[in-house]
Amino acid sequence: MSVLRFQIQHANGKQEVISVEAERALIGSGAHCEIRLPLDQAAGEHVLVQVGAAGVFVQALHFERPPMIGGVPFTQAPLPPEAVLGLGQTQMLITIAEDGGDKVTKKKAEKSNPVLMVAMLAGLGFGVFMILNANAAPDNGIPDEVPSLWAQPLDACDRSAAEAVIYAQQQKGIADSRRERRAFHAHDGVEAVPLYQTAAACFKKGGDMQAYQRASDDANKLQKEMEDDYRTHVLRLRHALEVGDKPSTHKEARTLIEMLQGKDGKFVDFLNETDRQMKQALGRSAS
Numbered sequence: 001m002s003v004l005r006f007q008i009q010h011a012n013g014k015q016e017v018i019s020v021e022a023e024r025a026l027i028g029s030g031a032h033c034e035i036r037l038p039l040d041q042a043a044g045e046h047v048l049v050q051v052g053a054a055g056v057f058v059q060a061l062h063f064e065r066p067p068m069i070g071g072v073p074f075t076q077a078p079l080p081p082e083a084v085l086g087l088g089q090t091q092m093l094i095t096i097a098e099d100g101g102d103k104v105t106k107k108k109a110e111k112s113n114p115v116l117m118v119a120m121l122a123g124l125g126f127g128v129f130m131i132l133n134a135n136a137a138p139d140n141g142i143p144d145e146v147p148s149l150w151a152q153p154l155d156a157c158d159r160s161a162a163e164a165v166i167y168a169q170q171q172k173g174i175a176d177s178r179r180e181r182r183a184f185h186a187h188d189g190v191e192a193v194p195l196y197q198t199a200a201a202c203f204k205k206g207g208d209m210q211a212y213q214r215a216s217d218d219a220n221k222l223q224k225e226m227e228d229d230y231r232t233h234v235l236r237l238r239h240a241l242e243v244g245d246k247p248s249t250h251k252e253a254r255t256l257i258e259m260l261q262g263k264d265g266k267f268v269d270f271l272n273e274t275d276r277q278m279k280q281a282l283g284r285s286a287s
Contacts, residue, residue: 011090024051049094079094081093089231154197172218189226196215
């Protein structure tokens with residue numbers, strides 16, 4: 001029997017890996033689902049995952065909040081190994097591991113055992129540790145919690161009402177420029193969000209409510225896109241570490257370092273150490 005492995009990035013930033021020994025698995029908020037998510041992220045039965053001859057196949061079962069593959073809604077579709085399945089703010093990678101491999105932690109589909117889950121996660125941590133050691137990756141595992149891209153939203157304007165609109169136009173112009181450059185420099189996209197928020201606040205203070213709404217919409221849309229990108233890169237880094245893919249590990253670590261420019265903490269330290277060790281492992285071409 002096949003084993004479906006789910007690498008999950010939850011909406012709150014926490015990460016989880018669950019393996020289900022079955023040919024099919026339900027994702028949803030229902031108690032009977034093999035992959036259970038919070039009510040605000042999934043319907044009772046949201047997605048059916050099945051193992052087919054060509055790999056993983058997914059079928060949407062709920063359409064009010066449509067599930068997505070790579071940001072695109074679907075009804076039924078194959079799921080490539082590197083494609084991200086999204087349900088609300090939750091994202092996951094799903095892969096197949098054949099039964100019998102000693103790297104696969106199994107969870108029987110028909111049962112839910114909290115003790116087994118704890119043991120499974122502990123075993124996974126050890127497995128990742130061994131992979132990291134074997135492939136010149138950092139000695140410590142990737143931290144469970146990742147920092148936010150931003151502090152609190154900016155909703156105040158420090159200009160007078162007479163100056164507010166002109167200042168808002170300037171901030172929005174800078175934000176537009178940085179949003180366009182985000183495809184080449186991820187941190188530009190991160191910086192554009194508070195610029196849009198400042199522009200919105202100043203448009204509002206200056207009394208231009210139409211411009212306020214546009215800038216606010218731009219801020220909210222870009223913030224969601226950047227958060228989705230962030231979770232996707234964290235998921236891909238976890239997957240690359242787990243399978244020992246050094247080039248992908250280095251690529252994802254560097255992208256995340258750029259996104260988190262100016263931040264510190266355990267996760268950023270882990271990324272910097274990963275970048276350093278991948279450069280050593282891959283040679284000058286990785287610089």
